[in-house]
Amino acid sequence: EGQLLESGGALVPPGGSLRLSCAASGFSFSNYAMSWVRQAPGKGLEWVSAISGSGGDTFYPDSVKGRFTISRDNSKNVVYLQMDSLRVDDTALYYCAEGGTGSYEKWGQGTLVTVSS
Amino acid sequence: QSGLTQPASVSGSPGQSIAISCTGTSRDIGGYDYVSWYQQHPGRAPKLLIFDVSERPSGVSHRFSGSKSGSTASLSISGLQAEDEAVYFCSSYSTGVTFVVFGGGTTLTVL
Numbered sequence: 001e002g003q004l005l006e007s008g009g010a011l012v013p014p015g016g017s018l019r020l021s022c023a024a025s026g027f028s029f030s031n032y033a034m035s036w037v038r039q040a041p042g043k044g045l046e047w048v049s050a051i052s053g054s055g056g057d058t059f060y061p062d063s064v065k066g067r068f069t070i071s072r073d074n075s076k077n078v079v080y081l082q083m084d085s086l087r088v089d090d091t092a093l094y095y096c097a098e099g100g101t102g103s104y105e106k107w108g109q110g111t112l113v114t115v116s117s
Numbered sequence: 118q119s120g121l122t123q124p125a126s127v128s129g130s131p132g133q134s135i136a137i138s139c140t141g142t143s144r145d146i147g148g149y150d151y152v153s154w155y156q157q158h159p160g161r162a163p164k165l166l167i168f169d170v171s172e173r174p175s176g177v178s179h180r181f182s183g184s185k186s187g188s189t190a191s192l193s194i195s196g197l198q199a200e201d202e203a204v205y206f207c208s209s210y211s212t213g214v215t216f217v218v219f220g221g222g223t224t225l226t227v228l
Contacts, residue, residue: 035217044120045155045163045206047217061215095162102208102217103153103168110162 002027002106004096009111012086020081020111022096030054030074033100036081038092039110046092049081050100059100064090086115121145121207121220128226134195137223139207140188145218147188151210154183154192157222158203166205167192194225202227 008020022034036048049070050059058070069082079096091114097104122140129135139146139154146152152170155163165174167183170190180195190209194201207220 044222045208045219047208047215047219050216059216101151101210102219103151103165104155104163105165105168105174107162107164 002098004098004106004108006094006096006108006111009094009113011114011116013117014086014088014115016086016115017082017084018086018113020083020094020096020113022079022081022108024077024079024098027098027106029077032098034070034072034079035097035100035104036070036079037095037097037104038090038113039095040089040092043092047102048094051079052100083113086113088115091115120218121209123205123207123220123223125221126224126226128228129194129197130228131197131199133197134193135197135225136194137192137205137207137225139190139192139209139220141190141209141211141218142188142213144213145188145209145211146185146190148212149210150185152183152185152190153208154181154190155206155208156201156203157206163206197227199227201225 035050051070067085072079093110095110096108098106154167157163170185171183211218
């Protein structure tokens with residue numbers, strides 16, 4: 001059926017950096033686009049980034065473009081999210097999800113990123 | 118921040134049917150058949166209920182159905198059950214300022 005397991009969330013000061021990881025298992029990882037979606041406490045969902053199955057194409061909303069970088073290692077079945085220049089409003093639960101155009105059938109349990117001084 | 122528009126809350130009694138709307142623009146819902154719906158219970162990850170406007174993933178109850186007219190999509194739930202009480206989000210592929218856009222979420226209360 002497939003599983004996703006995020007890790008790497010932590011408390012970081014404004015301006016800091018963090019790398020999130022998402023380990024995939026149980027499906028043909030390299031055949032699927034992958035995305036990161038975040039949810040601020042008590043708020044709705046916000047798409048953060050997406051990457052094609054080969055890793056050759058990446059996509060970001062303006063809110064994180066230039067600060068976040070998505071990448072993947074298909075030999076390890078892992079997708080990463082490098083987050084730099086973090087801001088207080090980046091505080092959220094970050095989910096890894098299988099898919100690219102908004103249809104996400106597989107989700108991880110989320111990893112919490114808190115940006116605070 | 119641009120996003121899809123959903124009602125903040127809806128309610129219904131057990132056994133009744135309800136519908137949740139999701140309004141966008143020609144750059145998202147109106148232009149593409151890539152609308153999805155998610156159910157989220159407290160403390161849980163979202164669960165995909167509908168994709169490509171009206172398709173149900175394997176294992177999702179037939180009580181959930183999706184449709185679209187112009188730039189407005191709808192999720193219908195028939196035969197309401199207590200466990201349907203949750204927050205529902207819509208999403209769409211977009212060629213606007215973001216590649217994927219979500220609605221703000223609708224809280225369903227089963228009375």
